Amino acid sequence: MNLIQKRRGYSLAMALSSLITAGLLLISHAAQADNMMMARTTQTFPEAMSELQALIQAKGYVVSRVQRVDIGLTQSGYKTDKYRVVFYGKPDEIRHLSQTHPELTAYLPMKISIFAEDQDTILVTANPQHLNMAGDAELAKIINRWEKDLVDIFRQMRGNK
């Protein structure tokens, strides 16, 4: 579109505005492509919670802890206090990474947050790609597998088996 407009001698303003648009696309693509992974399920909170844990375990991870992040929420006027963070990981993998990449420990074990919204339940996690480090092929391999597993888990949680 850019080229066509220019060739046809469209006004400078038009060319400029499509340039801005192209820039916007570039920025937004680089900065936001699937940074967060989210899923909505019509399951109730307890149902979703147990399915999530089962799916995590089916991929060979261990659920190490479920943390409440909702203490005091209802006192602050929230209608629901169902907000948890599920910690999970592969024990040997985490032990290994804590030696090779200690700076990743701040983000380990991995987490998925799960909260109720009306009748539905929402899942959120950060795409593990944000932990990638340039030129680190070994790490990239691990992270790519984490991402693939998460895509699967979230797809199944959405009800697309």
Add this chain to the structure above:
Amino acid sequence: MSLRVRVIILLWLTLPLAVFAQGGEQLYSQYCAACHGSEGNGGVGVPLALPAFQKTVDDEFLIKTIRYGRPGRVMPSFSYLKPDQIKAIVTFIRGFVPVKAPVYDSKPVMGNAPHGKKLYGEHCAACHGHQGDGGHGTGVTFSRPRDLPIIAPSISNPGFLASASDQLIKAALMEGREGTPMMSYLKQGLSEQDVNDVVAYVRSFEKQAKKPEYDLHKEPLTLVYDSPHDLAKTVANVQRAAVGKNFRVIRVQTLEDGLFKKGDDNQKQVIVYFCNFQLLNQALTVDPRVGLFLPCRVTIIENQGKVKLYAINPKRLSGLFNNNELDKLCGGMFDTYTEILEESTL
């Protein structure tokens, strides 16, 4: 736009659709439903199923909004989706309500922007913000109380301005959006010329593009500090420093706790969790997704006699959420983390 260009665009939009149409419902479920609701009733995102919304936006607006997103306003860009996938999503969204989509021409609306600015301050700024930055928080509910039933979108956002034609903005002002806080300003007593002036002013936001506060890619992933003390003293220091910053220490555990059998977990890797409930609730109101990085924590590791502290970098993480409001909060959290880490390693 010449007929030729329009035909090319039209072909470009419809051709792939004819070749293979991917299920709009499935795409919507994968990319949109978490925020906008399975039936378009909203959530972290705004409602899409309102007849008054669908009656005043054309397909081009929907297509472009999906492509560009709303930088800094939570709504992500889906520029990586193919045109036919976006088209399929739009078709699916249109199925929510049986109203006819309008078609707007690209004729600019001529108006007196300075006069529009005055009217904007009187009639619009209370909801949309003085710079058009939009309301606080996200979408409709996180099952929480809020000042407006639907958040007022940012109308100075580059993603909005690149998606909305002048005619669309004018229609929003003339007709309002029944069932939302957005009223018809014709009924509110503005003349059509007044409305044109406001549209000219809204368009002028384009010239004031703002930069995001942080560059996600320039921030280090982790905050790392060396401790001059041994492991036990450092752990105690972190707890004291956190309490000194009005946090409550809620848990001290090993990194491997719950992953290995008790006793098999590495005792030289310790996590201190701490929380300030007021801050937590404030953060969740700004963006319900940030619970993912809460409660706060510092990881303390002894390796070959050296003790180091590790914490997430809130500034870096803020970039993941595409939420300007969160950037400010994360800037504050960055300072707090830095102070706690410095104090613990004095």
